[in-house]
Amino acid sequence: MTFAVVWFVLWGVLWAAYFMLDGFDLGAGMLYHVLGKSESDRALIRRSIGPMWDGNEVWLLTAGGATFAAFPAVYASMFSYLYTALLIILFGLIFRGVSIEFRAKMTGTGWGKVWDAGFALGSLAPALLFGVAFGNIFRGLPMDAAGYHGTLLFLLNPYGLLIGALFVALFLVHGALWVALKTGGDLAGRSLAAARKLWLVEVGAAILFLAATPFETKLFDNYSAAPVLFLVPGLAVAALIAVGVQARRGRAGRAFAASCAAIVLVTATGLVGLYPNLLPSRLDPASSLTLFNASSSPYTLKIMTVVALIFVPIVIAYQVWVYRIFRTKIAVKDAETDSFY
Amino acid sequence: MTEAVVGLSRLQFALTVMFHFIFVPLTLGLVWLVAWWEWKYVRSGNEKFLRMAKFWGKLFLINFVLGVVTGITMEFQFGMNWAEYAKYVGDIFGAPLAIEATAAFFLESTFIGLWIFGWKKLSKKMHAAAITIVAFGTALSALWICLANGWMQNPVGYTLRAGRAEMTDFAAVAFNGTGWLIFAHTMLAGFVTAGFFVLGVSAYHLRRKNEVPFFKASFRTAAVFTLVSAVLLVGTGDRQGVRVAKHQPAKFAAMESQWETETGAPYTVFSWPDRANERNAFEFLKIPKGLSLMGFHDGSAVIKGLRDIPRDERPPVLPVFLSFKLMVAFGFLMLLAAFLAWLKGKRGRLESSPRFLRLLVWLIPLPYVVIQLGWIVTELGRQPWIVYGLMKTSDGVSAVLAPSQVLLSLVLFTLVYGALGAVDIYLLARYSRRGPAGARPDGGHIKASRILEAEGGRP
Numbered sequence: 001m002t003f004a005v006v007w008f009v010l011w012g013v014l015w016a017a018y019f020m021l022d023g024f025d026l027g028a029g030m031l032y033h034v035l036g037k038s039e040s041d042r043a044l045i046r047r048s049i050g051p052m053w054d055g056n057e058v059w060l061l062t063a064g065g066a067t068f069a070a071f072p073a074v075y076a077s078m079f080s081y082l083y084t085a086l087l088i089i090l091f092g093l094i095f096r097g098v099s100i101e102f103r104a105k106m107t108g109t110g111w112g113k114v115w116d117a118g119f120a121l122g123s124l125a126p127a128l129l130f131g132v133a134f135g136n137i138f139r140g141l142p143m144d145a146a147g148y149h150g151t152l153l154f155l156l157n158p159y160g161l162l163i164g165a166l167f168v169a170l171f172l173v174h175g176a177l178w179v180a181l182k183t184g185g186d187l188a189g190r191s192l193a194a195a196r197k198l199w200l201v202e203v204g205a206a207i208l209f210l211a212a213t214p215f216e217t218k219l220f221d222n223y224s225a226a227p228v229l230f231l232v233p234g235l236a237v238a239a240l241i242a243v244g245v246q247a248r249r250g251r252a253g254r255a256f257a258a259s260c261a262a263i264v265l266v267t268a269t270g271l272v273g274l275y276p277n278l279l280p281s282r283l284d285p286a287s288s289l290t291l292f293n294a295s296s297s298p299y300t301l302k303i304m305t306v307v308a309l310i311f312v313p314i315v316i317a318y319q320v321w322v323y324r325i326f327r328t329k330i331a332v333k334d335a336e337t338d339s340f341y
Numbered sequence: 342m343t344e345a346v347v348g349l350s351r352l353q354f355a356l357t358v359m360f361h362f363i364f365v366p367l368t369l370g371l372v373w374l375v376a377w378w379e380w381k382y383v384r385s386g387n388e389k390f391l392r393m394a395k396f397w398g399k400l401f402l403i404n405f406v407l408g409v410v411t412g413i414t415m416e417f418q419f420g421m422n423w424a425e426y427a428k429y430v431g432d433i434f435g436a437p438l439a440i441e442a443t444a445a446f447f448l449e450s451t452f453i454g455l456w457i458f459g460w461k462k463l464s465k466k467m468h469a470a471a472i473t474i475v476a477f478g479t480a481l482s483a484l485w486i487c488l489a490n491g492w493m494q495n496p497v498g499y500t501l502r503a504g505r506a507e508m509t510d511f512a513a514v515a516f517n518g519t520g521w522l523i524f525a526h527t528m529l530a531g532f533v534t535a536g537f538f539v540l541g542v543s544a545y546h547l548r549r550k551n552e553v554p555f556f557k558a559s560f561r562t563a564a565v566f567t568l569v570s571a572v573l574l575v576g577t578g579d580r581q582g583v584r585v586a587k588h589q590p591a592k593f594a595a596m597e598s599q600w601e602t603e604t605g606a607p608y609t610v611f612s613w614p615d616r617a618n619e620r621n622a623f624e625f626l627k628i629p630k631g632l633s634l635m636g637f638h639d640g641s642a643v644i645k646g647l648r649d650i651p652r653d654e655r656p657p658v659l660p661v662f663l664s665f666k667l668m669v670a671f672g673f674l675m676l677l678a679a680f681l682a683w684l685k686g687k688r689g690r691l692e693s694s695p696r697f698l699r700l701l702v703w704l705i706p707l708p709y710v711v712i713q714l715g716w717i718v719t720e721l722g723r724q725p726w727i728v729y730g731l732m733k734t735s736d737g738v739s740a741v742l743a744p745s746q747v748l749l750s751l752v753l754f755t756l757v758y759g760a761l762g763a764v765d766i767y768l769l770a771r772y773s774r775r776g777p778a779g780a781r782p783d784g785g786h787i788k789a790s791r792i793l794e795a796e797g798g799r800p
Binding site: 047050051052053054055057058060061062064065066068069070072073075076077078079080081083084086087090091093094097098100101102105106147148296297299300303304307308311312315318319322325326334 | 402403406407409410411413414416417419420421422424425427428430431432433434435436438439440441442443444446447448450451452453454455457458459461462463502505507508509511739740741742746750753757761764765768772
């Protein structure tokens with residue numbers, strides 16, 4: 001039971017870390033054609049996420065693996081119920097990864113455009129659909145003792161789409177700030193300007209999220225039971241405001257840090273409301289999958305806790321180290337050279 | 342309905358995992374050679390080794406990306422298509438997958454980025470260390486996946502409780518001999534794949550007298566690596582045979598098309614299974630006690646025949662039998678070729694053997710075929726079980742899926758994977774043929790587009 005609570009928290013942390021980290025490279029991918037006016041701009045954008053995107057994506061695989069190990073029934077239901085949505089996410093991630101790699105190996109050919117499109121669309125699809133998926137989880141899935149009664153179209157309800165839009169907006173701002181942070185000159189200026197404009201969309205989506213959530217979901221039940229929890233959405237709002245303020249001051253670094261906090265806190269806002277559910281049912285509360293009825297045995301959770309306590313800090317340590325190595329802004333000549341020649 | 346979903350889901354899993362495993366073996370093997378050459382450069386300062394690390398490293402990367410992205414599909418699919426399986430065994434089977442992501446996949450994915458983009462950011466030693474860490478990451482990743490698969494072949498360390506298999510002994514899962522043997526055999530198969538890849542590409546250039554010192558050095562290292570790995574590969578294969586005979590008698594009987602239970606069973610060199618009549622259509626050339634020796638290293642051991650295994654617990658005999666025989670035959674062919682490559686390289690007779698060099702180019706695909714055959718034996722031989730003796734494959738499929746959904750995803754996977762595989766193999770071939778010409782010995786950097794220009798492409 002206590003381990004199940006620990007794993008609920010860890011589950012949330014893994015998803016939040018994934019959204020925070022992959023969020024900026026998904027955002028950079030979505031903005032690839034918008035910000036990348038010239039070939040050297042586009043090379044800079046690719047290069048800005050080059051060393052990190054693969055390591056960032058592993059947070060998703062770890063979140064998936066942790067769901068499997070700690071909450072097998074949730075993993076099984078979530079992935080099979082949302083089959084088609086996950087399929088699209090999967091193809092998005094496949095195209096994206098392959099595009100980044102192949103793009104560099106096929107410069108100057110007509111294929112470049114194909115991989116550019118694969119990079120941009122492969123970034124948009126996961127961002128949007130993870131939002132749609134979590135929106136529907138917040139709202140509750142149409143499932144009962146007999147199974148699941150939804151379709152892909154069912155997932156595209158207004159609330160699901162709203163959360164999808166929120167995720168896209170969060171990642172767009174995040175990505176624009178990252179590009180502004182990692183590049184210089186004209187591209188950095190345009191990225192910061194884009195971040196300022198997109199921030200308005202982000203705030204709009206966040207306001208709609210907070211306004212619609214009490215009507216569409218039961219997330220606020222936890223908040224009314226323990227009002228101190230309102231601190232989490234409160235901090236999320238503060239972080240979002242800080243993003244706008246810092247971006248307006250031209251402080252890309254601080255704005256990006258605030259954006260990291262905003263993504264984590266928005267995720268936390270949803271998951272605090274979700275607790276102790278992982279996959280609530282909107283038809284029959286008894287069919288909801290919770291950390292009580294869907295977790296692994298205490299023995300397995302104990303083993304997995306030890307594994308997480310050993311390896312997650314190590315992973316964080318070396319990922320921070322790698323980010324520090326690549327902390328400087330990228331020069332145009334570096335972005336355009338292939339160090340393997 | 343469900344039957345169609347089971348059939349389509351099995352087909353999809355087979356397609357996606359076999360495609361995944363076109364790219365993984367080269368990754369598992371080539372990374373060690375690249376690391377080896379980079380360390381040689383660090384130790385000796387000889388620029389030739391830097392060029393070798395860069396040239397083979399570039400081919401490694403082209404191959405690497407498809408292994409990574411198609412791996413995500415595998416993790417998703419257990420939940421998407423095999424939800425009942427995931428629910429039933431997730432308590433024990435999820436752990437190795439989660440550990441793989443946390444302890445191994447992070448390592449390789451983080452340090453590969455550092456290696457690709459860190460040439461000018463890191464000291465020479467740190468840079469060589471980065472690719473070495475990637476190598477350990479890939480091996481560790483393979484280990485946990487093989488332990489997960491090993492548990493499906495030989496489930497250990499669990500108890501049935503609350504309607505599912507729950508883990509009771511993590512050490513039993515982590516030290517499952519079946520998984521470790523699969524791991525050893527898989528790693529060595531990857532080494533042999535990489536070895537033949539380097540031998541073949543080097544042979545291609547040596548035959549054209551292109552960059553002779555560069556490719557001779559590559560060839561010699563790869564020849565030793567391949568020969569040692571091939572010998573060990575045969576050895577681990579033998580150990581696996583013993584393991585299978587003991588733990589999975591149905592698979593063992595299918596591999597050899599053994600219908601009758603026999604004490605001191607002979608090994609039949611040529612035969613053909615006749616499933617309808619539960620016997621072999623013909624048998625030719627028998628080695629007395631051979632099969633008992635193979636299965637138990639004991640000439641008087643009892644080998645269980647397929648007739649003594651209930652019909653609904655027998656794997657499909659013909660494909661398992663054929664795959665096994667072909668795997669073994671091709672395996673020894675690889676051993677022979679590796680030995681000849683080593684011998685000719687050692688005696689300095691490479692340039693005078695153009696036909697052998699051409700043969701080596703043609704042998705590049707052979708390990709790939711052998712590996713796929715090996716996995717067919719392992720996985721099809723486990724049928725009808727998804728977890729041997731514990732859960733049938735047909736009981737593991739997701740209950741909510743409609744056949745049309747799976748058919749659609751199967752078609753999409755076939756198209757997308759087909760296209761990406763074609764592009765990747767094209768790129769591998771193109772960059773292999775081009776040779777290391779662009780990797781300048783002075784360590785300078787030139788634009789990739791300039792290379793294309795030189796090649797006649799548009800800048």
